[in-house]
Amino acid sequence: MVGLREVSAFHHDVLPDGRPLTVQEREDILRPYLPRPPRTSSLAKAPASTARRTSTKPHRRKPMRDFLKNQLHVLVYTAIHTLFSIYVRLRRACHAIIDRVFAILYYHHRTPELIKKDVKGLSRLPQHLSVILDFNEDGHNGSGLEDLVNDVCEIAAWSASAGIPILSIYERTGVLKNYIPQTHRSIFRTFQAYFGRHKPTLSLRAPHLPSFSPPSSPSAGSTPGHLSILLLSADDGRNTLVDLTKTLAEMSQRGKISPADISPELIDAEISESVMGEPDLLILFGPDVELKGYPPWQIRLTEIFHVQDNTSVGYQVFLRALHRFAKAQMRLGR
Amino acid sequence: MSSAHLTQVRKWFFQSPPAEWAIQQLRELLIGALRLGPVPQHVAFVMDGNRRYARNHQIETVEGHNLGFEALARILEVCYKSGVKVVTIYAFSIENFKRSRYEVDALMDMAKVKLSQLAQHGDLLDRYGASIRILGQRELVKPDVLDAIDRAVALTSGNDRAILNVCFPYTSRDEITTAIRGTVADYSKPFKPALKRPFSETHITRNIRSRQLSIVSEEPLPLRSTSDTASSVDADADDSASASTTPNPSSSTSVTNKNPFEDNSNPPDFEPSKSAVSNYPDPETITSETLSEHMFTAGTPPLDLLVRTSGVERLSDFMLWQCHQDTSIVFLECLWPEFDLWQFLPVLVEWQWQRKKAREREAISVKAQKRGVKLQ
Numbered sequence: 001m002v003g004l005r006e007v008s009a010f011h012h013d014v015l016p017d018g019r020p021l022t023v024q025e026r027e028d029i030l031r032p033y034l035p036r037p038p039r040t041s042s043l044a045k046a047p048a049s050t051a052r053r054t055s056t057k058p059h060r061r062k063p064m065r066d067f068l069k070n071q072l073h074v075l076v077y078t079a080i081h082t083l084f085s086i087y088v089r090l091r092r093a094c095h096a097i098i099d100r101v102f103a104i105l106y107y108h109h110r111t112p113e114l115i116k117k118d119v120k121g122l123s124r125l126p127q128h129l130s131v132i133l134d135f136n137e138d139g140h141n142g143s144g145l146e147d148l149v150n151d152v153c154e155i156a157a158w159s160a161s162a163g164i165p166i167l168s169i170y171e172r173t174g175v176l177k178n179y180i181p182q183t184h185r186s187i188f189r190t191f192q193a194y195f196g197r198h199k200p201t202l203s204l205r206a207p208h209l210p211s212f213s214p215p216s217s218p219s220a221g222s223t224p225g226h227l228s229i230l231l232l233s234a235d236d237g238r239n240t241l242v243d244l245t246k247t248l249a250e251m252s253q254r255g256k257i258s259p260a261d262i263s264p265e266l267i268d269a270e271i272s273e274s275v276m277g278e279p280d281l282l283i284l285f286g287p288d289v290e291l292k293g294y295p296p297w298q299i300r301l302t303e304i305f306h307v308q309d310n311t312s313v314g315y316q317v318f319l320r321a322l323h324r325f326a327k328a329q330m331r332l333g334r
Numbered sequence: 335m336s337s338a339h340l341t342q343v344r345k346w347f348f349q350s351p352p353a354e355w356a357i358q359q360l361r362e363l364l365i366g367a368l369r370l371g372p373v374p375q376h377v378a379f380v381m382d383g384n385r386r387y388a389r390n391h392q393i394e395t396v397e398g399h400n401l402g403f404e405a406l407a408r409i410l411e412v413c414y415k416s417g418v419k420v421v422t423i424y425a426f427s428i429e430n431f432k433r434s435r436y437e438v439d440a441l442m443d444m445a446k447v448k449l450s451q452l453a454q455h456g457d458l459l460d461r462y463g464a465s466i467r468i469l470g471q472r473e474l475v476k477p478d479v480l481d482a483i484d485r486a487v488a489l490t491s492g493n494d495r496a497i498l499n500v501c502f503p504y505t506s507r508d509e510i511t512t513a514i515r516g517t518v519a520d521y522s523k524p525f526k527p528a529l530k531r532p533f534s535e536t537h538i539t540r541n542i543r544s545r546q547l548s549i550v551s552e553e554p555l556p557l558r559s560t561s562d563t564a565s566s567v568d569a570d571a572d573d574s575a576s577a578s579t580t581p582n583p584s585s586s587t588s589v590t591n592k593n594p595f596e597d598n599s600n601p602p603d604f605e606p607s608k609s610a611v612s613n614y615p616d617p618e619t620i621t622s623e624t625l626s627e628h629m630f631t632a633g634t635p636p637l638d639l640l641v642r643t644s645g646v647e648r649l650s651d652f653m654l655w656q657c658h659q660d661t662s663i664v665f666l667e668c669l670w671p672e673f674d675l676w677q678f679l680p681v682l683v684e685w686q687w688q689r690k691k692a693r694e695r696e697a698i699s700v701k702a703q704k705r706g707v708k709l710q
Contacts, residue, residue: 074370080368252519253617259515301648301651303648
């Protein structure tokens with residue numbers, strides 16, 4: 001904290017009586033607020049000009065005072081952390097209660113009409129929604145995979161009901177990519193439970209793998225939209241950029257391009273074609289924001305949503321994310 | 335009326351010397367206490383909210399930026415005293431050039447003034463200072479600002495205790511593109527083959543040819559490099575065809591001269607062009623570490639914590655490559671000029687708490703593994 005007169009003098013570089021501030025006067029203003037110089041440098045160079053004792057004399061060892069200070073710090077540290085643990089537990093309990101309340105208020109009852117009503121008031125919807133899911137490998141008898149597929153089905157159903165055309169699901173290990181037909185069947189069954197006969201069409205794919213869209217999708221009658229789902233894993237993140245660099249390096253070695261030809265537009269075109277375009281909204285269902293290897297290039301302007309201390313995939317998180325997205329302003333630098 | 339009077343009294347109280355001293359001691363105590371736990375090595379800040387703050391308090395936008403600079407100084411003090419080694423701040427984005435000319439000029443002026451003020455306090459910087467690095471595309475900045483930047487960087491380059499990275503003007507995609515370009519350029523430089531004898535074949539052939547063809551300009555030299563890039567002798571024809579179709583202007587002039595010399599140059603070229611591919615570093619050795627080393631933040635510890643103020647929950651092209659793995663990203667509601675120790679402290683404490691929990695969990699699992707191994 002700095003005194004008021006000194007603040008305005010520092011700000012405008014001018015003393016109260018109009019004289020411009022010289023270098024020495026500026027240093028004098030700052031001096032009381034600078035930390036104690038570290039021992040090695042104060043012994044090595046001994047500046048002789050100023051009169052303040054603490055900064056010029058080599059630091060006198062005061063063992064008793066240092067010891068007491070250290071103990072005080074330890075005490076304060078343990079106090080802070082104990083208080084924080086209590087606070088965090090209270091906060092988690094609070095959030096869990098609020099979560100339950102929202103879950104009951106906004107239960108979707110597997111009816112797309114309810115979901116559509118919920119999103120009707122929103123000024124805009126994301127065209128490309130992205131989600132990060134966690135695969136719990138320690139689940140017994142492969143229940144982790146089952147839970148994961150359940151979550152995927154639910155999220156797909158909600159997106160289809162809300163009218164979001166593209167959904168990308170990121171999961172670090174990429175285990176779902178080995179089970180694409182089964183996942184497709186589960187999602188299909190979930191759609192049947194939600195929509196009945198007028199299901200939206202579904203196509204499920206992963207980058208570099210052929211798209212899976214069985215020919216049995218109904219085309220007669222009203223097609224209430226199409227949902228395309230993209231499965232991503234950690235390989236589609238940094239490793240794709242590394243692969244692109246390798247290809248560009250080979251091309252440059254053969255003389256087909258020169259390094260000066262590499263521009264952000266070129267890389268953008270390559271990456272969006274091979275992996276995916278830019279998502280509008282990213283929903284995290286974990287307690288804090290950690291990207292866990294999500295593709296770095298595409299996430300430039302993506303709105304990131306999470307609920308503090310949330311641990312499971314729930315419809316109310318999805319809805320709150322959409323509401324938050326509708327309120328967000330994109331300024332794009334201006 | 336009474337509420338205005340009350341805030342005046344409060345202000346007077348908090349700025350009186352005893353209260354100031356007490357608050358200063360409290361700050362020192364808290365920072366000293368936090369040093370005992372795990373401290374993030376590399377913290378990044380997105381300084382968002384200056385203009386909104388100015389609008390809310392009915393002051394000039396430029397004044398808002400000034401207050402933002404002071405908030406930055408306060409936070410840097412907190413960070414360095416807590417033991418953070420590297421602080422990265424997002425000062426100016428390449429997209430911000432789209433703002434009004436008045437504002438862009440004002441920001442550039444502020445940068446110039448602050449940097450030249452900094453350059454005057456040489457020995458103070460040597461004692462406490464961090465070394466300042468400016469990350470970003472230098473070509474977009476005016477030359478006088480560039481001068482101030484270079485002077486400040488040169489002045490502080492000797493400090494090794496802490497680093498301040500100022501991203502000015504910076505876009506993460508631009509950084510990734512530059513890193514890829516740098517890597518590709520590195521991998522396109524041919525190795526110099528180890529010389530068994532102190533005479534280089536290329537030097538000898540160059541001498542002979544320059545004597546034979548003394549009327550020709552420097553064209554033979556780039557000719558040699560384009561013929562070196564041929565992957566094998568029989569692919570020479572293919573490559574000359576493909577090289578002539580590339581839009582690259584520098585190679586087109588050399589290609590037209592290539593054919594008359596190709597018959598002469600083939601025999602001495604036979605040896606190097608056959609093993610030309612092995613003259614280049616293998617692109618398969620490129621990993622994400624290679625790219626990380628070509629980023630502007632090369633040589634710094636991995637990003638531990640990223641804080642964005644003003645309630646906006648986006649990354650906006652900042653540190654996309656660096657924060658994609660374990661970085662804790664925190665979005666705060668307060669505006670940047672209001673950002674101080676009291677808002678930053680909960681973030682730090684939570685980060686420390688999470689790290690401690692993670693370490694405990696790891697220790698438990700390691701112990702369980704050891705016990706499992708012992709039982710077997």
